[in-house]
Amino acid sequence: MTTHPINLLSEEQLAEISSGKHWDFHGGIYPKENKRQSNQAVIKDAGIPPFLVIGIEHKGHTPELLVNVGDPVLKGQALTKVYGAMVAQHASSSGVVSAIEKRSDLHPSGLPVLSVVIATDGLDRSIDYQRCADYKKQAHALLIQKIQDSGIVGLGGGGFPSHLKLNHPDSIQLLIVNAVECEPYISADDRLMQEHGDEIIDGISVLEHILKPLLTVIAIEDNKPEAIAAIRRAVQKQQLSNIVIRTIPTRYPSGSEKQLIEIITGRQTPIGKHPSELGIVMHNVGSVFAIKEAILDGKPLTSRIVTLTGDAFSSKGNLSVRIGTPIQYLLDKYGFNNQPSQKLIIGGPMMGFSINHTDIPVTKTCNCIIAPSPQEMPDAPPEVPCIRCGECAEVCPALLLPQQLLWYAKSQDHNKLAEYNLSSCIECGACAYVCPSHIPLVKYYRVAKAQINSAEEQAKKAEIARIRFEQRAARLEQAKIDRQAKHKEAAEKRQQQLQATNGGEDLIAAALARAKAKKQALAQDGENAADDTKKETISAAVARVQVKAKKQALAQSSESAPKDAKKEAVAAAIARAKAKKQALAQDSESPADDAKKEAVAAAIARAKAKKQALAQDSESAADNTGLNNTEAVDAATQIADNRQPADDRKAKIAAAIAKAKAQKAAQKDQ
């Protein structure tokens, strides 16, 4: 990903940012935070489940596997190779690979993806972690490679591979560490900062070493005073001068990448541009912690912090969960009170999705599991028509017109949706939150976005198909031309050879002429003789066939070995296919069949009559011409009479032609 900086921040702007000024973004909402339920207790280890399910497929791509079924694995051992920009996946505890199969993924569809299933042994033995204290002496590319090999993705919920955000040396001026955590209920980053402030600052040092930004800003919402204090202590302890801690007012969705950039720098990211083009890189605080563990401690990403909250849990809090832990295991362990029509939400209440069953593993992007009681989150009231009050446009942080988008999403007008920048929608749900008609606007946008994506995909495929079709046609055309040229060349060569060997006389043509003459003579000789010869040939052929059949029978009886099963199957399939085709052909042809046959017979009769007439013309035997011609005419008329009405006209025309010819011949003779 090479990007050209378009809009780099000036020195004055950076000075303004570091002096403590912050800006504002449009819209936003103030939902109840609901964070106290989970942010009071320290992070606990969720324990080792009996089995782990680690999905390795990503967007339809399957990387090369490094383990087989039955292999023992250790914690931190890589299960896959790095594939393209994808990160590697690791075993998150020790055990044995019990299966490599499709299992449900943590995705709103719940569709299965290829996963490695590990039966854990409970010992949690790990590989030897290669600690590296002097990473500052290593090349940047090696560090970035190490981050990719350690499987680090954006842990805020996006899951964008972290190493891709580090490939911009030289052009980065501002590094923003996103510790805003603006979604209600979630407190994973809050607890992480309270307990691991020093490690986070170490991680920032690693990023600063790679990116060399002029300024680093840690953005934290003002509803996390303990976390702010912890980070402040850690910064003071390490005496880092270019790190600024920016406390921002609590408002949803200030943690969204583009909105946070606007708050920190006062700059909007242009549509379709990446923040790195503005000279800004943003990393989630959880990812920073994971980068520190990967570079300094040599530990790949095998666990993440998950907030377990909602009134259906008897014990709430934050857990360090091994990647691949089944959600059912967490529910069992933390007093999940299952009720009929119980909802389970992955992610925050604003942007998360619900799952229908619990046989799904925790993935790297799963930051929160909410199990609300029915009183806590009652079902949404039914949707009523839009009254175009404009509340949604007031709160939209992306400055879109949600009511217009809804209108066009419902009518599936993809062009208009593009015109109104549906692609800029961050799906934060603020519009749906304030809607007095209870319209789930984001639902409609997600559906429309998926439809637009698949339409684009199809258009792309159609274009490829068109190109392939045209190239194939061109290739076939070229092959035809080549073949014709080759034949022509060969014919010319043969001609030349003939002329060289036989002194210009064409032997074949001569032989053909002789044969023709002979045939003519034979034909005139008499037909009865020909009849006999024909009969003889037929009887000879029959005899030959009989002998062949006998031979075949003999061969079959002598063939004692059992027949190849595959051959038989193929033969049977061929027979089936033939029968099918025949049936099809009969179906389609039977009505047309008779008419066609008759037409063919008539055509043959016509052709014969014509030939006869011609032959007699050329013979020009004066006396019997008239007679013969009359015969021909008679034959033609007879045929015409016998013909079906459909062929009547043609036959009549043929008869007329024959008559005219006969007349002409007669005139000539006279």
Added chain:
Amino acid sequence: MIISIAIAIFTLGILGAIFGSILGYSALRFKVKADPIVEELDAILPQTQCGQCGYPGCKPYAQAIANGEDINKCPPGGEAVMRQLAERMGVEPKNLDGPEKPKLVAFIREDLCIGCTKCIQACPVDAILGATRQMHTVISDECTGCELCVAPCPTDCIDMVPIALTTQNWQWDLNLIPTKNSTER
């Protein structure tokens, strides 16, 4: 009197000559070489090259539509393509000439393939890979689902299978997404 008539004729004649030459020049200068509508129609069609419309490919059908052929002869495109064609041609939408089918891809059952290459010759987009007496296989990403390879197969070993649902082509279900459950106490 005569003079004014002569002046009028003369003036109009001069004007006629000037505008005539301008028109003549622009007719040559801004000449449209090919009919762009064929390209546009071809871009709407799904490019399966299946021939179900009765034309040997999508482009010939696009040409035929431009010449007044019906717009409802493309079953792979379905209702959506028919509507787009109707809009582009300025005609009324019609019912599809044939049933609309879900998108399929060809699949060759390996154990029955005898390596006859007949399906390879039939495939309009070169999406079948194989050689004489070797097992053939369909490159499913390139297969347009035209079914032209099914009929030539002597062992009837090509099936048309629906495209597998993955997280890539999955569509959001309006009934499954909770967005408005952010009710706070």
